[in-house]
Amino acid sequence: MEILKNKNIIITGGSGGIGKATAKLFLAEGAKVMLVGRKEDKLKSAIKELNTKNVSYCIADVTKIEDTKKYTEATLEKFGHIDVFFNNAGVEGSVKPIEQYPETDFDNVIAVNLKGVWLGCKYVIPKMKDGGSVMITSSVAGLKGFSGLGAYVASKHAVVGIMKVAAIEFAIVVLGLIPFTLDQ
Template sequence: MLHGKVVLVTGAASGIGAAAARLFASYGARLALLDRDEEVAALAAELPDAVALPYDVADRDAVFAAVEQAAARFGRLDGAFNNAGIEGLGGGMAPTEGYPADEFERVLAVNVRGVFNCLAAELPRLPPGGAVVNTASVLGWLGGPGQAAYAASKHAVVGLTRSAALEQAARGVRVNAILPGAVATPMLLERGFRANPDFAEAAPGAHPMGRIARPEEVAEGAAWLLSDKASFVTGHTLAIDGGLSAR
């Protein structure tokens, strides 16, 4: 589905990003894997045609350097999966009036400015037929008690996606977003559930399908949106949430 395409994946060291890297490689993509976590190098080494880019998406200069490095390595850039993100408070929750201002800014720096930085660096590099997928969340549509920073940041990702899609449509570059529900990633299992045992018990049942998602299921949605099979889809927000947002 992605045969021969050069795709940049951010937040690639673990969770949805790592699952996407492996899936995209199985579909024939050549990969530039960006993550501030050094484990991204090990992932790149296990894939057939991948390079590791140890950068932080919140650092604008670093993002532009990474995109240039990817384009130099492969000769072009065909797509990007802007997936890097953090939840804030180490998975904990706090009411809006008590949410620490410095932590709020940290979440927005990664989740909003990071996507903005990536789009600014990637879009000029993409040819007609190129595509971008941004990872938002069902909390980009819905509210999340105790998750003011995360919900605000993911609403912003939806806005960035739609604006960029309208700007790029005339030249044939597509920009979409995925909106996962709860996913079995370290962000949720190792931090969110541990910090909030009640949430851990309630999460599967909150999804009408009665379970949380596997990272690979979310990655499949991103792969389709990046592929030519979605050639007339842009400005779309694809919920991959087991029916959660349909309630």
């Protein structure tokens, strides 16, 4: 069965373990998929492995506004519309107690896992004009604490919050259910 026929899907972190495995399943159901990542060699290797004309890639850093616009526009140009957004790119960062945790690593984990997800929601969802599905990859670390993973745990808790807000704002605005107000 091709339950995703005529559906176009963006996967950030599409060259990684979860992104590529998800792409495989989406493609098997008839979707067209845009893989997003920073490293072209990894993207090309994923494309080769997936081995279908229905998959494409865009080199982009999800922490950057211009790159977020770039992968959004590249998908629209290639496929015409966006139906599913898998906001998935993430990094674990160092494993160290808070008192020894490098500030640069903290900033990088928050930039990819939190700001990257937020930028994706900000720029991709408004382009899903006919509605669609949005998934964000949190983690069990979005539900509980783990020693040594302060930045990662904080970022994965935070994206659960973003998802809740996006679900309220975009369900209301995109579907036009009721007018959006700040106290929803």
